[in-house]
Amino acid sequence: MNDQQKSEMLDFMAKSTSGTFEKCLFPKSLCENKSVNSHSNLNTNTLDLLAKNAHVTMMKVKYNGARKPVVTFKPVASTLALPLQGLCSQHNTDIFNEIDSNDFDPTSEAQLFLIFYRTILTQLHVNMDNAIKMQTAYQIQAEQNQSDEPSQSNLDENFAVIKAFDISEFKGKLDAYYLKDAFSEVTHKIVILENQKPTICVSSLFYMDDINNYLVGLNIFPIAGNKTVVIFSFEKKDALAISLYIDSYIEKTDKQTSLLSKLVISNCENFVISQSYFSSWSLGKKNAILKSYVATLMNPEVELNNKHINLFV
Numbered sequence: 001m002n003d004q005q006k007s008e009m010l011d012f013m014a015k016s017t018s019g020t021f022e023k024c025l026f027p028k029s030l031c032e033n034k035s036v037n038s039h040s041n042l043n044t045n046t047l048d049l050l051a052k053n054a055h056v057t058m059m060k061v062k063y064n065g066a067r068k069p070v071v072t073f074k075p076v077a078s079t080l081a082l083p084l085q086g087l088c089s090q091h092n093t094d095i096f097n098e099i100d101s102n103d104f105d106p107t108s109e110a111q112l113f114l115i116f117y118r119t120i121l122t123q124l125h126v127n128m129d130n131a132i133k134m135q136t137a138y139q140i141q142a143e144q145n146q147s148d149e150p151s152q153s154n155l156d157e158n159f160a161v162i163k164a165f166d167i168s169e170f171k172g173k174l175d176a177y178y179l180k181d182a183f184s185e186v187t188h189k190i191v192i193l194e195n196q197k198p199t200i201c202v203s204s205l206f207y208m209d210d211i212n213n214y215l216v217g218l219n220i221f222p223i224a225g226n227k228t229v230v231i232f233s234f235e236k237k238d239a240l241a242i243s244l245y246i247d248s249y250i251e252k253t254d255k256q257t258s259l260l261s262k263l264v265i266s267n268c269e270n271f272v273i274s275q276s277y278f279s280s281w282s283l284g285k286k287n288a289i290l291k292s293y294v295a296t297l298m299n300p301e302v303e304l305n306n307k308h309i310n311l312f313v
């Protein structure tokens with residue numbers, strides 16, 4: 001990404017994230033309608049399985065100009081959890097009705113594509129928002145510290161802008177598949193965790209390796225009181241290479257939920273924790289998870305070894 005692209009991207013993000021997206025991001029978009037808030041994961045039944053007194057727990061990240069981001073657990077009304085911003089009401093219904101009004105069907109190519117597509121729209125917003133927050137933090141730090149050395153905030157900001165740019169380009173490809181009903185251009189690997197109480201809901205998009213920058217979608221959500229589904233999604237053309245990275249998460253071993261938990265904590269900014277599950281956590285577990293989350297925000301390669309890093313039961 002050159003300086004001009006970066007400056008254009010920052011300018012686009014600043015306009016798009018002042019409050020909510022002002023423009024509907026429907027693929028062919030000449031749509032003049034305003035965007036609305038809706039959920040970025042399946043229908044409200046999913047969140048009902050995780051909520052207690054209509055609340056769930058989420059992690060909130062703040063960038064305040066300090067070297068380290070500040071992360072806390074926050075109760076969030078389940079109606080406001082995992083928001084999707086970026087589509088007008090009509091297009092939100094037109095595109096996602098298939099997954100909003102039907103039970104999850106792991107054999108439906110259309111449903112799996114749409115779950116992934118919704119993740120991409122959400123992550124585009126989340127990442128643009130992060131880049132803007134980091135840019136603000138960087139500017140504050142740069143004013144306080146007139147050094148010529150690139151600061152950590154500057155490096156974080158550059159990474160955040162590049163990621164938002166990559167996701168924006170990736171969304172362009174998925175738009176084209178959506179418009180042609182070319183759902184089979186995306187491959188999904190699905191795991192159903194049986195005898196698994198509802199504990200988390202994840203909707204995230206991240207780089208699976210930092211050499212080739214493969215973007216992989218991860219969705220995790222309960223579909224019943226004792227069943228949780230895990231879906232990895234990626235472009236078909238990258239399937240062979242990506243399967244090398246994800247096979248260990250697909251295999252049913254004793255370590256499976258522990259590996260999945262580490263993956264979520266290391267890579268996912270957008271996830272919900274069941275309120276009653278969170279209430280059962282010890283202070284040691286809460287601290288270990290917050291500490292690991294911050295460590296991987298600063299360096300995604302960090303190894304997580306703490307015994308508390310498990311988001312399943």
Ligand SMILES: [Zn+2]
Pocket residue numbers: 024025026031032033087088089090091
């Ligand atoms: Zn629209």
